[in-house]
Amino acid sequence: MDRLLRVLYGVLIGATLIYVTLPSLVVVVTAFSDKALLMFPPTGFSLKWFERAWTYDDFRKGMVNGLIITAWASCIALAVGTMAAFVIERFEFTGKRTLEAVLLSPLVIPHFTLGIAMLILASEISLARTFSLVVACHVILVLPFVMRSVYVSLKNIDPALERAAASLGASPFRVFMKIDLPLLAPGLAGGWLFAAILSFNEFTATLFVTGQRTQTLPVAMYTYVREYADPTMAALSSMLIAVTVLFLVAANRWLGLERILSIEARH
């Protein structure tokens, strides 16, 4: 009985792991197919879809747009989120809880609701669908992740260090720059990385607020899937999966996967 249970349990775990991983593996295999139609099992080997994915104009533009938007959004979110988390954690002021609730609310508001809300607001104040609109939307979406990452690090700072520096004559600003900021650095790096990955991959809200000129890579990929059925998307997906794995291995090495996990755990 015990053995049977053990075997069943093992099978369930194995099957679930295969189920979670299978799609990525299938996509990578399909990317090397030589047929223009998605077919399984592939009948030949070619690299032409990688070449097409790499040279396809909309993907290139989407990549550039996406990187620009991600760079701005993640850096603005890092600066704004760090300051907000610092003040909320360390100071008392009226409306603090409300402000915090509003800033963290994008965690539970559906992205399509936020996307359409931002689009309507933009049209109400006659704002065109520019890069700034997309960046603003992304900053709002990723801010909670930066703030939570900073909260965790702030709680770990011993206030005695700040007092010691102040008693030795450092100005408040200097204490912040020389004591708090360096101690916060790992949390800031984790929060920034997380914000950047989320912003680069964000699709739902982005679809609502981007136009032809500002479309990001996920939006360009979505358009491609709706129009073509060849394995170009499989090739691009394989490259993105490979980059993600490399990124995660690096993040695990330098920041610790648990740290990133503890950010995600309360999603």
Add this chain to the structure above:
Amino acid sequence: MQDRRPAYFAWFILPSVFLAVALVASLASLFQYSFREYIPGSIKVGDFTLANFGRMGSWVYLRVFIDSLLLSACTAAANLILGYPLAYSLVRSKSSLLKSTILITTIVPMFTGDIVRTYSWLVVLGKNGFINGTLKAAGIIDTPLELLYTPLGVTVALVQYSLPVMVIILAAAISHIDVAYEKAAASLGAGPLRVFWNVTLPLTMPGILSGTVTIFAWTLSAFATPQLVGGGKVNMISNMVYQLGFSNFDFPFAAVLSMAALALIFAILGLMSLGMRRLERVGLH
């Protein structure tokens, strides 16, 4: 904690206040739009009206809400069944190889993004995709199975999408249980199933509740998966909102549906925190 720094430091909050105002303003304009008259064929909206809310009662839209709730419920249930053993092994397994395998396989799909993840399912479930291709090559079927554009296909893709989050929430709950309780039960003669049923399961109830509800709410806001795997045949609220907005330019009614989805999610999360408080009172945790 009170900081001893001078009060001017509090002005660091200003940029975030600006963002909060933008967020509230966008939700307010969404709210405002839901009361505006739809002018067919135009992106402009007319006067204030309550007519949009009356359309919510139409069967087409009720059906989308029911379908969304059913898909989310199935997804949450499947997540619990598949996620619990994974989370348990992630916390309790003695093999670090198994632990890191679970951690990595769980994490990677979470970071590849909606589109890559959803597209992968098109390749797996398609007419000539992995499943049909393999079954055909093995001689098990002649005509391809209908997997894409069905509720089953959408659920299969949705579960994979949310499983990482479920595993993380459950793993956190399981790691809080003292192993001594389980050992004590076992030493008193309870078999593994009984230990699980009478000790582990009740102790992880708060995690199970918060995980299931979180996944339920999360799935309700899914867009890319039902959009591509559902292919217009399986529609969730998000797909209806997108279609109303960008095919019919009916932004007022799209606003009504978005507000309804938002209200639904807030209600669900509110009920969950009530439930959590009750669980805490009962003293299970």
